[in-house]
Amino acid sequence: MTALRAGRPLSRFGSTRLARKGTPYGFVAPTAILLIALMVVPIILVIGYSVSDGAITTKNASFAGLTNYVTLLTDPEFWNAALNTLIFTVSSVVAHLLIGLGFSMMLNSKLIGSVPRAFFRVIYILPWLFTAAIIAVLWRLLLDPQGVINYLLQSVHLTDSPVAWFGDPGTALLAVTVMNIWAGYPFFMISLLAGLQGVPADLYEAARVDGASPWQQFLNVTLPQLRPIIISMAMLDVLWTTQQFALIWLTTGGGPISVTEMLSTFTYKLAFTGFDFSMASASAVIVLVFSLIVAIFYVRSQRSES
Amino acid sequence: MSNVARNRKVRLAGVVLATTAVLLTSACSGSSSSTSADGKVTIEFSQWWGSELPDGDLQKIVDGFQAENPNVTVKLLTQPYSSLQDQTTTAGVSGTLADVVGLDGAWVNNLVKQGALDNLSTEMTSTNYDASQLSSQVQIDGSTYAIPVVNFVYPLFTNDDLLAQAGVTTPPATRSEFLTDAKAITEKTSAKGWILPLGTTNPNGVQNDVMSWLWASGGSMLKDGQPDLTNDGVKSAVDYVKSLYDAKVVADGTFTLQEPDKVTQFTNGQVGMMVDSLAHITTIRKANPDLKFSISAVPAADSYTGKRGIPFASWGIGVSDKSEHKAEAWKFVQYMMSKDVNANISSLAHGFPANSTATPDFTGSDPLYEEAFKIYQAGYPANEFVGLPTSDQLMRDFDTNFQKTLNGDGSVGDMLSSTQDSWKKAF
Numbered sequence: 001m002t003a004l005r006a007g008r009p010l011s012r013f014g015s016t017r018l019a020r021k022g023t024p025y026g027f028v029a030p031t032a033i034l035l036i037a038l039m040v041v042p043i044i045l046v047i048g049y050s051v052s053d054g055a056i057t058t059k060n061a062s063f064a065g066l067t068n069y070v071t072l073l074t075d076p077e078f079w080n081a082a083l084n085t086l087i088f089t090v091s092s093v094v095a096h097l098l099i100g101l102g103f104s105m106m107l108n109s110k111l112i113g114s115v116p117r118a119f120f121r122v123i124y125i126l127p128w129l130f131t132a133a134i135i136a137v138l139w140r141l142l143l144d145p146q147g148v149i150n151y152l153l154q155s156v157h158l159t160d161s162p163v164a165w166f167g168d169p170g171t172a173l174l175a176v177t178v179m180n181i182w183a184g185y186p187f188f189m190i191s192l193l194a195g196l197q198g199v200p201a202d203l204y205e206a207a208r209v210d211g212a213s214p215w216q217q218f219l220n221v222t223l224p225q226l227r228p229i230i231i232s233m234a235m236l237d238v239l240w241t242t243q244q245f246a247l248i249w250l251t252t253g254g255g256p257i258s259v260t261e262m263l264s265t266f267t268y269k270l271a272f273t274g275f276d277f278s279m280a281s282a283s284a285v286i287v288l289v290f291s292l293i294v295a296i297f298y299v300r301s302q303r304s305e306s
Numbered sequence: 307m308s309n310v311a312r313n314r315k316v317r318l319a320g321v322v323l324a325t326t327a328v329l330l331t332s333a334c335s336g337s338s339s340s341t342s343a344d345g346k347v348t349i350e351f352s353q354w355w356g357s358e359l360p361d362g363d364l365q366k367i368v369d370g371f372q373a374e375n376p377n378v379t380v381k382l383l384t385q386p387y388s389s390l391q392d393q394t395t396t397a398g399v400s401g402t403l404a405d406v407v408g409l410d411g412a413w414v415n416n417l418v419k420q421g422a423l424d425n426l427s428t429e430m431t432s433t434n435y436d437a438s439q440l441s442s443q444v445q446i447d448g449s450t451y452a453i454p455v456v457n458f459v460y461p462l463f464t465n466d467d468l469l470a471q472a473g474v475t476t477p478p479a480t481r482s483e484f485l486t487d488a489k490a491i492t493e494k495t496s497a498k499g500w501i502l503p504l505g506t507t508n509p510n511g512v513q514n515d516v517m518s519w520l521w522a523s524g525g526s527m528l529k530d531g532q533p534d535l536t537n538d539g540v541k542s543a544v545d546y547v548k549s550l551y552d553a554k555v556v557a558d559g560t561f562t563l564q565e566p567d568k569v570t571q572f573t574n575g576q577v578g579m580m581v582d583s584l585a586h587i588t589t590i591r592k593a594n595p596d597l598k599f600s601i602s603a604v605p606a607a608d609s610y611t612g613k614r615g616i617p618f619a620s621w622g623i624g625v626s627d628k629s630e631h632k633a634e635a636w637k638f639v640q641y642m643m644s645k646d647v648n649a650n651i652s653s654l655a656h657g658f659p660a661n662s663t664a665t666p667d668f669t670g671s672d673p674l675y676e677e678a679f680k681i682y683q684a685g686y687p688a689n690e691f692v693g694l695p696t697s698d699q700l701m702r703d704f705d706t707n708f709q710k711t712l713n714g715d716g717s718v719g720d721m722l723s724s725t726q727d728s729w730k731k732a733f
Contacts, residue, residue, distance in 0.1 A: 057419060164559035164560075167562040169713060249507060255505065255561055255705075255706065272395075273698040274699045
């Protein structure tokens with residue numbers, strides 16, 4: 001009895017301390033479990049596959065060290081895909097920024113009435129509302145040799161015969177890039193428009209008092225005010241565009257003659273047509289490392305802003 | 307905060323944690339076959355067929371099996387073809403393949419390498435199964451791992467009106483006639499003579515639209531199970547396809563066109579001829595009821611007089627090596643291959659039975675099916691990509707190299723040699 005009496009308060013005290021310490025962990029646990037199950041474990045598995053031989057397809061995959069990485073980094077097809085991805089990404093991000101900035105400034109301009117502004121806002125944001133499959137079908141129809149674009153070009157005598165924009169090795173990369181630019185600029189536009197609406201009017205007034213021209217106002221007021229948004233958006237867009245798969249796959253499949261082969265399609269083919277999951281994992285890890293570097297810069301820029 | 311409230315929080319957090327864990331566990335676990343207390347067995351049948359047959363028809367066929375075998379229940383796991391391939395590959399590795407698996411011949415080699423498929427030759431021997439009734443089997447190293455159930459053949463489709471406008475009275479039977487007719491259609495009508503979809507998203511144009519010319523002339527791209535792309539037959543067929551491309555009788559955009567584009571352009575009267583699956587007859591009729599078209603055998607080399615190989619795709623079937631109910635699974639395979647059932651499922655699918663003794667019921671069907679069945683019976687099903695390792699990748703390698711050749715980069719001979727080298731690595 002004595003022991004019981006003496007033990008009760010201790011037990012209650014212990015459970016209280018445990019409860020106090022355990023409560024935050026309990027609340028964090030569901031998110032933590034999901035993150036571990038859906039992010040950490042798959043990433044570790046993929047890294048594991050990338051240093052093994054015959055991952056997934058054989059029962060007893062053997063350790064291969066860095067062989068897959070060496071094979072990949074000495075494969076001209078990998079570098080072709082990397083170069084295409086670079087051209088595609090840089091062109092897309094720059095065009096997204098320029099078009100997004102242009103349209104957002106137009107929508108923010110006081111020169112346009114409220115009705116046309118609302119109309120253009122709907123028109124300009126349309127591409128963002130479509131899924132990748134719809135965009136791919138739409139552009140395939142537009143750029144078909146018998147499509148609207150060819151009809152218009154031939155009507156104004158810019159071309160003599162229909163051009164297979166996606167099927168011609170000389171124009172395919174341009175065609176997928178233009179399609180991706182069309183699909184992605186509204187996100188820039190909306191974000192920059194929100195940024196523009198937040199620029200204090202007195203900054204422009206002060207610039208005008210100092211005799212600044214509209215171009216000088218743009219350079220010295222608008223751009224510096226939008227800089228944090230532009231940097232954040234550009235980095236996110238680099239990440240998204242590097243990983244663009246659906247639009248490429250549904251229009252050219254990486255062809256013709258590999259001129260639109262991107263790291264995403266290259267990796268997919270390694271995995272699901274070559275069943276070489278080890279090499280595909282190595283390719284995915286290389287893309288992951290690149291993405292991590294961009295992500296670190298993104299986080300740093302976010303920190304410096306805050 | 308009181309101790310009671312705090313303890314309640316801890317219990318709540320615990321419940322959330324436990325629920326999450328249970329949900330994750332249940333999400334990660336796969337379904338499997340089972341045996342109930344009364345000895346009844348449930349086997350699973352994963353396939354894409356159910357999504358391509360009229361609603362409920364596959365279940366009716368399964369019901370017939372269950373009526374004959376009251377102790378066995380077959381659970382259908384139906385998914386679209388595109389997602390089933392990836393899932394079958396991963397399920398093969400993880401050992402969670404359904405007891406009976408719907409298979410494309412292209413998947414078999416890889417699954418056998420994984421040790422995922424049961425050796426059906428052993429099952430046939432142990433049950434004294436008469437394999438002579440099977441029109442074909444997918445074999446690896448002499449053992450059968452999959453059996454085609456329904457074959458979908460790829461004859462030549464010709465647009466009657468366009469041929470008439472071009473002054474052609476009968477569909478071409480030889481390569482020379484085909485080239486002449488394709489030129490006539492291109493010159494005398496607003497359409498192109500032929501369509502060659504070589505898009506690499508799904509590179510099956512290599513099989514259906516390039517190699518079909520080889521097989522129709524009795525040729526082969528393999529020798530003793532190894533790639534033999536440099537033989538005269540292959541070179542002649544590929545040279546011929548290139549000559550069609552160079553003659554500009556082929557629809558624009560070859561390098562990114564896919565099979566659906568081929569069907570669409572033929573249906574719209576944009577091309578006069580195509581090699582395509584018989585399964586698309588209904589699609590064409592629905593999309594353009596006024597289109598008059600015929601089917602015939604794929605033209606052969608001018609001097610060829612032998613039986614013509616006719617390209618085919620098939621719905622294949624196999625048994626999981628991990629199945630706990632292999633006997634019941636094999637019984638179900640036998641049922642699907644039995645004469646009447648096989649004829650029935652073939653009729654429903656608008657394909658041809660892979661049981662050579664079965665005859666599909668053409669009552670009420672498009673007359674072209676009966677016409678195609680005559681072509682099928684006069685020739686032999688030919689698709690050498692079935693059972694090859696990573697056959698999609700082999701087709702893609704061929705496709706990319708052939709595109710370079712068509713684009714003026716190198717000769718057909720060089721292209722075939724380099725493709726042969728890359729194929730050998732896969733073998």
